[in-house]
Amino acid sequence: DDLSYRWLLNEFPVFITLDKRRFVSQTNGNLYIANVEASDKGNYSCFVSSPSITKSVFSKFIPLIPQSDRKCAKVYPADIKVKFKDTYALLGQNVTLECFALGK
Numbered sequence: 001d002d003l004s005y006r007w008l009l010n011e012f013p014v015f016i017t018l019d020k021r022r023f024v025s026q027t028n029g030n031l032y033i034a035n036v037e038a039s040d041k042g043n044y045s046c047f048v049s050s051p052s053i054t055k056s057v058f059s060k061f062i063p064l065i066p067q068s069d070r071k072c073a074k075v076y077p078a079d080i081k082v083k084f085k086d087t088y089a090l091l092g093q094n095v096t097l098e099c100f101a102l103g104k
Contacts, residue, residue, distance in 0.1 A: 002052045005029035008045045013059075015047070027098055036066045 005024050007016045016022055016031070029046055043061035044077045050056075089095040 002050055004049050004051070005028075006047045006049075007057070008047055009029045010042045012047075016044075025098055026096070036064075038066055038068070040064060041066055 003026075005026060007024060008014055009016050016024075018024060021034045021037075023034075024030070025032065029048060031044065031046070033040055041064060045061045046059040047059050048059075082090050089097060
């Protein structure tokens with residue numbers, strides 16, 4: 001439960017700045033990019049760390065190549081993915097719920 005996820009772009013220590021378009025799920029470590037832009041092109045690596053065991057791990061780099069030609073790109077219908085697990089929290093503690101919608 002104490003894992004922390006961050007993403008690198010092209011090289012260490014260039015970490016991705018989170019903004020309205022980019023979000024990293026602290027539940028599963030996934031990187032979500034809304035409305036991909038040409039500047040998103042590059043090689044991405046996930047950096048996972050755990051303060052309790054003072055260990056960090058990098059994933060292999062994953063290339064992202066934005067496509068400008070809509071015929072090459074996959075278009076997904078609007079869809080909300082609903083696969084919620086039961087969530088438990090102690091009274092007085094914080095809880096984080098995540099929901100992601102896909103499509104255009």
